[in-house]
Amino acid sequence: NAGVTQTPKFQVLKTGQSMTLQCAQDMNHNSMYWYRQDPGMGLRLIYYSASEGTTDKGEVPNGYNVSRLNKREFSLRLESAAPSQTSVYFCASKPGQDSYEQYFGPGTRLTVT
Amino acid sequence: QKEVEQNSGPLSVPEGAIASLNCTYSDRGSQSFFWYRQYSGKSPELIMFIYSNGDKEDGRFTAQLNKASQYVSLLIRDSQPSDSATYLCAQRVNYQLIWGAGTKLIIKP
Numbered sequence: 001n002a003g004v005t006q007t008p009k010f011q012v013l014k015t016g017q018s019m020t021l022q023c024a025q026d027m028n029h030n031s032m033y034w035y036r037q038d039p040g041m042g043l044r045l046i047y048y049s050a051s052e053g054t055t056d057k058g059e060v061p062n063g064y065n066v067s068r069l070n071k072r073e074f075s076l077r078l079e080s081a082a083p084s085q086t087s088v089y090f091c092a093s094k095p096g097q098d099s100y101e102q103y104f105g106p107g108t109r110l111t112v113t
Numbered sequence: 114q115k116e117v118e119q120n121s122g123p124l125s126v127p128e129g130a131i132a133s134l135n136c137t138y139s140d141r142g143s144q145s146f147f148w149y150r151q152y153s154g155k156s157p158e159l160i161m162f163i164y165s166n167g168d169k170e171d172g173r174f175t176a177q178l179n180k181a182s183q184y185v186s187l188l189i190r191d192s193q194p195s196d197s198a199t200y201l202c203a204q205r206v207n208y209q210l211i212w213g214a215g216t217k218l219i220i221k222p
Contacts, residue, residue, distance in 0.1 A: 040121065042201065042212030043157070050208070058209070090156055097208040100147070104156035 002026055004105035006091050012111045013081040021076040021108050023091030029103070030096045032074040034058075034066060036087040037107075043090065049074055050097050081112045115140040117204050119213035128222050132189040136202030136213055139183070145205040146185045148176060151215065152198045160200075161187070192220045 007022045025032065030051045035043040045058030047066040055066050063085060065077045074093075078085060088109050092102040116139045126132040136146070145164040149157035163169045163176040163185065177186040189196055199215040 042214045101159045
């Protein structure tokens with residue numbers, strides 16, 4: 001039981017390049033989340049998926065897109081990377097919207113030069 | 114704007130002492146609060162949640178919620194060097210979590 005997995009662990013992009021961050025969970029959870037974490041700031045919600053087939057914007061969605069591919073997988077795409085998107089990205093999941101605990105993946109450290 | 118505020122620290126506490134971490138919030142609408150621990154370079158993990166006014170104890174950890182004053186606290190008794198980490202406070206609002214920036218705790222042997 002791997003929990004929440006994320007790939008890649010590290011990535012360096014040049015401004016304007018695109019990439020997709022992958023997230024998968026094997027806990028049969030309905031809800032999935034993408035956060036970014038910057039130094040001195042709390043986790044900020046980018047997008048979330050309350051259940052398979054639905055996605056919604058969070059606090060900071062600009063410059064990102066998401067796909068809930070199936071119940072297990074939730075990907076985050078940067079279409080044209082900018083230095084302001086340099087951050088650590090965490091994927092999380094929980095059984096349902098009413099559930100208390102979110103389970104986090106190990107994170108992806110992204111640098112945009 | 115809904116906000117959750119924490120002192121960034123670092124908070125330095127001697128081993129064996131009580132560490133007290135505080136968090137204030139602006140939105141009175143939701144009263145569910147969470148404390149997560151995050152070791153350097155790792156992902157957050159849930160320590161406790163609280164939604165009733167008063168204290169909730171779990172082992173060496175006690176969460177305290179004071180709705181009238183709009184603050185939440187986490188007490189760690191008998192602090193150990195392994196408790197050194199950043200502690201994140203979060204408030205659930207409309208099924209989402211609003212996060213504080215975290216307090217860095219250092220336990221000195």
